[in-house]
Amino acid sequence: IFIIAGLSILSYLLGSIPTALWYGTHYHGIDIRTMGSGNAGATNTFRVLGKKAGSIVLFVDALKGFLATGLAAVLFYLHLIDWQTCVTLKIFFGFLAIIGHLLPVFCDFKGGKGVATTLGMVLALHPMAALVSIVVFLIVFGISHYVSLGSMVASIVFPLLLTFGVFGEEIPTLIYFGYFIAFLVVFTHRMNIVRIFKGTENRMYLIPSKK
Numbered sequence: 746i747f748i749i750a751g752l753s754i755l756s757y758l759l760g761s762i763p764t765a766l767w768y769g770t771h772y773h774g775i776d777i778r779t780m781g782s783g784n785a786g787a788t789n790t791f792r793v794l795g796k797k798a799g800s801i802v803l804f805v806d807a808l809k810g811f812l813a814t815g816l817a818a819v820l821f822y823l824h825l826i827d828w829q830t831c832v833t834l835k836i837f838f839g840f841l842a843i844i845g846h847l848l849p850v851f852c853d854f855k856g857g858k859g860v861a862t863t864l865g866m867v868l869a870l871h872p873m874a875a876l877v878s879i880v881v882f883l884i885v886f887g888i889s890h891y892v893s894l895g896s897m898v899a900s901i902v903f904p905l906l907l908t909f910g911v912f913g914e915e916i917p918t919l920i921y922f923g924y925f926i927a928f929l930v931v932f933t934h935r936m937n938i939v940r941i942f943k944g945t946e947n948r949m950y951l952i953p954s955k956k
């Protein structure tokens with residue numbers, strides 16, 4: 746129980762690492778939360794600081810979710826827990842990393858929207874469903890040029906794939922958790938939704954000349 750408590754705190758702290766904020770402050774001397782959409786996440790880093798910075802933040806933020814989820818697998822391989830407990834703990838540690846990203850202890854609990862960290866987590870939890878969700882994200886983003894819309898639709902597609910058993914029978918806990926995460930992602934994007942309806946949401950173009 747002490748190991749689980751310790752790893753829970755570690756997962757939250759891992760998620761709390763404010764990659765976008767620290768990268769912006771350290772390499773560019775700016776507070777990312779005062780620019781672009783004001784979000785301390787990979788998308789806003791792409792928007793404000795460019796592709797290199799955005800890719801690094803995306804990678805590190807996803808890694809936070811991936812590693813936290815992986816902590817449960819370590820316990821399983823050390824024969825400390827059974828497979829069922831491992832899956833439950835993967836979900837729990839990954840969730841704590843997402844909470845850490847949304848409400849980071851290192852910067853006044855003002856974090857990002859949790860998309861990249863969720864991506865890392867679902868890649869570790871269910872790689873196939875995660876990859877299909879990434880493809881869905883790319884299609885929605887490619888058509889709409891809204892990263893937010895792509896993120897929301899992809900987060901909803903993930904539990905739907907599990908519900909319809911596209912990759913075989915799934916553990917119910919994972920399916921319920923998928924819907925909960927989708928709800929969380931839509932909730933963190935509530936202002937983006939308002940902007941999409943108003944027509945003021947920032948569009949992102951991979952080829953800048955099309956702007």
Ligand code: G3P
Nearest residue numbers: 782784788789860893896
């Ligand atoms: O990663 C978050 C993304 O879906 C939206 O970010 O900066 O456009 O609000 P942003």
